[in-house]
Amino acid sequence: MINIKGVNKTFVLGDSVVHALNDVSLDIEQGEYLSVMGPSGSGKSTLLNMLGLLDRPDNGQYLLNGIDTFSLDENERARVRRQEIGFVFQSYHLINRLTAWENVEMPMMLSGVAPRERKPKVENILEKLGLARRGHHLPNQLSGGERQRVAIGRSIIMEPSILLADEPTGNLDSKSGMEVTEILEGLNRDGLTLLVVTHDNVMGDRAQRHVRMRDGAIESDHRHDETGREHAAG
Amino acid sequence: MRPVDLVKFTFLALRRQRFRSLMLLVAVGLGVSSVVVLTALGEGARLYVLGEFANLGKDTVIMLPGRKETSGGMPPMTGTAARPLTLHDADVLARTVPGVTQVAPMVMGNGPVSFKSRERDSIVIGTTGAFFTMRFMEIGQGSNFPEMGVDEGRPVAIIGQKLKQELFGSTRAVGQWIRLRDYRYRVIGVLAGTGDSFGLDLSEAIFIPVASAQTVFNIHGLLRIMLKVGEHYSVEDVKSRVERRMTELHDGDLDVTVISPDAMLSTFDDIISVMTLGVGGIAGISLLVAGILVMNVTLMSVKQRTAEIGLLKAIGAPAAQVRLLFLSEAILISIAGALAGIVAGALLVYTGRQLAPDVPFTTPAWALLASLVLAIGTALLFAWLPAQQAAEMEPVDALGRK
Numbered sequence: 001m002i003n004i005k006g007v008n009k010t011f012v013l014g015d016s017v018v019h020a021l022n023d024v025s026l027d028i029e030q031g032e033y034l035s036v037m038g039p040s041g042s043g044k045s046t047l048l049n050m051l052g053l054l055d056r057p058d059n060g061q062y063l064l065n066g067i068d069t070f071s072l073d074e075n076e077r078a079r080v081r082r083q084e085i086g087f088v089f090q091s092y093h094l095i096n097r098l099t100a101w102e103n104v105e106m107p108m109m110l111s112g113v114a115p116r117e118r119k120p121k122v123e124n125i126l127e128k129l130g131l132a133r134r135g136h137h138l139p140n141q142l143s144g145g146e147r148q149r150v151a152i153g154r155s156i157i158m159e160p161s162i163l164l165a166d167e168p169t170g171n172l173d174s175k176s177g178m179e180v181t182e183i184l185e186g187l188n189r190d191g192l193t194l195l196v197v198t199h200d201n202v203m204g205d206r207a208q209r210h211v212r213m214r215d216g217a218i219e220s221d222h223r224h225d226e227t228g229r230e231h232a233a234g
Numbered sequence: 235m236r237p238v239d240l241v242k243f244t245f246l247a248l249r250r251q252r253f254r255s256l257m258l259l260v261a262v263g264l265g266v267s268s269v270v271v272l273t274a275l276g277e278g279a280r281l282y283v284l285g286e287f288a289n290l291g292k293d294t295v296i297m298l299p300g301r302k303e304t305s306g307g308m309p310p311m312t313g314t315a316a317r318p319l320t321l322h323d324a325d326v327l328a329r330t331v332p333g334v335t336q337v338a339p340m341v342m343g344n345g346p347v348s349f350k351s352r353e354r355d356s357i358v359i360g361t362t363g364a365f366f367t368m369r370f371m372e373i374g375q376g377s378n379f380p381e382m383g384v385d386e387g388r389p390v391a392i393i394g395q396k397l398k399q400e401l402f403g404s405t406r407a408v409g410q411w412i413r414l415r416d417y418r419y420r421v422i423g424v425l426a427g428t429g430d431s432f433g434l435d436l437s438e439a440i441f442i443p444v445a446s447a448q449t450v451f452n453i454h455g456l457l458r459i460m461l462k463v464g465e466h467y468s469v470e471d472v473k474s475r476v477e478r479r480m481t482e483l484h485d486g487d488l489d490v491t492v493i494s495p496d497a498m499l500s501t502f503d504d505i506i507s508v509m510t511l512g513v514g515g516i517a518g519i520s521l522l523v524a525g526i527l528v529m530n531v532t533l534m535s536v537k538q539r540t541a542e543i544g545l546l547k548a549i550g551a552p553a554a555q556v557r558l559l560f561l562s563e564a565i566l567i568s569i570a571g572a573l574a575g576i577v578a579g580a581l582l583v584y585t586g587r588q589l590a591p592d593v594p595f596t597t598p599a600w601a602l603l604a605s606l607v608l609a610i611g612t613a614l615l616f617a618w619l620p621a622q623q624a625a626e627m628e629p630v631d632a633l634g635r636k
């Protein structure tokens with residue numbers, strides 16, 4: 001479903017040029033569970049932003065479900081993000097003045113879905129994420145784990161085909177981090193393609209496919225089969 | 235996005251920045267209420283003047299001494315003439331010009347009026363009985379001046395209601411003798427009600443036959459002559475006949491000005507309408523100031539909520555929607571401010587009416603509408619730039635900034 005080929009992205013900071021993505025090629029199948037790991041500054045977030053159509057690479061090719069994303073204008077990219085892509089960020093990015101319920105509901109509200117149709121979906125998702133009794137709380141009345149679960153609820157309410165998570169457990173203690181990880185994996189088992197950027201080796205190792213990055217390039221890319229043996233992907 | 239959701243989302247955002255929202259609301263409210271109040275003043279003045287002229291009736295023309303061009307400018311209210319108007323002129327017009335059914339020559343002055351030990355300085359108007367019918371003034375007690383020639387002086391007087399109260403209290407005035415300067419007059423009538431006219435309170439005036447007044451003030455000329463036009467005659471025709479007759483009487487010189495109330499009215503109406511518009515424009519400027527505030531506040535809002543803008547974009551809100559979200563904040567607050575301003579302005583106008591019951595202060599409907607449209611338009615115009623800035627942000631940049 002995702003095919004990128006020879007993608008480059010550079011940032012110019014003063015008179016130094018940072019090669020954040022250096023000739024990156026990657027193919028991801030529907031339903032895969034990937035972890036992207038690597039040292040800080042190796043280009044993980046840049047890759048994720050590019051996959052999520054939040055950022056444009058300098059060159060290369062990016063096909064999403066067969067569509068050449070380079071040919072889309074900003075409105076069409078917004079539509080693809082709305083329909084196909086869910087984001088989970090390290091810092092949750094919840095809107096503080098809205099309740100948990102309203103945060104989860106927001107993508108549907110922005111899309112003009114009628115409240116009658118929104119209600120059962122939000123209810124269902126909050127229930128599934130163990131937030132049934134938290135719906136009317138504001139983000140600052142929730143724990144970090146709960147906030148991240150609200151953010152996950154928001155990311156899946158439009159039923160995307162891929163979920164992009166950038167250090168989703170980075171701000172959480174290990175217990176709530178594990179809860180969040182298990183929720184994400186559950187979603188993957190239901191068919192959602194899952195890409196997790198993480199620093200956490202434990203979390204990274206749980207994925208079926210491990211991508212390692214260094215200096216903007218993919219250093220290694222391994223699939224784990226059921227027996228736990230590793231072999232190169234692609 | 236559904237309108238209800240948009241309003242709710244916007245409302246929550248505004249509530250979050252309460253102080254800023256309130257500041258904006260007050261600024262827009264002040265602008266709108268000043269439009270409401272200032273145009274009410276202008277409109278009140280216009281209606282007041284219209285009302286004054288309505289007292290005259292459409293079938294009355296006024297002749298003033300001296301020649302003034304009336305086209306365009308203010309009509310002459312007082313004249314300094316080369317040749318004065320005389321009672322003889324009035325008499326001739328009444329007798330010889332077809333269409334003139336009544337004449338009321340007028341002389342005006344001031345003098346002390348006394349009854350027993352009470353004395354009041356009051357306006358003295360010398361005229362004929364026709365004056366009261368032409369001005370639609372009613373004699374409450376007693377009667378109008380008896381039939382007599384215009385040049386006949388008789389010691390009789392009609393007094394206004396207030397003057398009657400001041401001199402006689404609750405005792406009967408009709409039949410009593412009062413003194414004006416060195417002359418004595420018998421009160422034969424008391425006016426009913428009050429009557430304001432061009433700022434003169436006629437209920438404080440004393441009316442005596444015009445020839446008597448000329449004697450009292452030792453003058454020969456008249457202030458003006460009011461002429462009533464008969465039912466089936468055209469006012470303009472009679473006006474030009476009067477002018478022709480006066481030219482004959484004054485040796486071939488047209489040295490009088492004859493005005494019909496219609497001409498005067500439309501001149502006044504024009505002048506005051508322009509004034510109201512100007513005053514409304516000044517008030518509109520205060521809305522412009524509010525607009526600049528709208529721009530700054532929206533700019534601040536966009537700066538502070540950059541991460542939120544990034545999120546909106548990440549979850550797929552198109553640029554136009556992001557713009558709409560920020561625009562609607564400015565618009566919602568402007569509508570609220572405008573409504574508050576209209577209510578506050580209406581209260582002020584109401585208070586003004588209590589304080590000056592004679593002036594019909596009313597905000598014209600067009601001013602209400604214009605202030606609303608202006609408030610919303612200002613918000614749109616000034617919030618557009620910052621909202622557009624939000625709409626055009628790169629999602630990844632917006633998300634990254636805190």
Ligand SMILES: Nc1ncnc2c1ncn2[C@@H]1O[C@H](COP(=O)(O)OP(=O)(O)O)[C@@H](O)[C@H]1O
Binds near residue numbers: 013020042043046
């Ligand atoms: N907006 C930007 N401007 C300049 N440099 C950037 C920007 N975003 C990322 N970079 C640089 O690109 C490199 C990769 O960044 P990033 O993808 O965030 O790394 P990671 O997520 O792996 O820590 C880093 O050197 C970072 O400093």
Ligand SMILES: [Mg+2]
Binds near residue numbers: 044045046
């Ligand atoms: Mg990163």
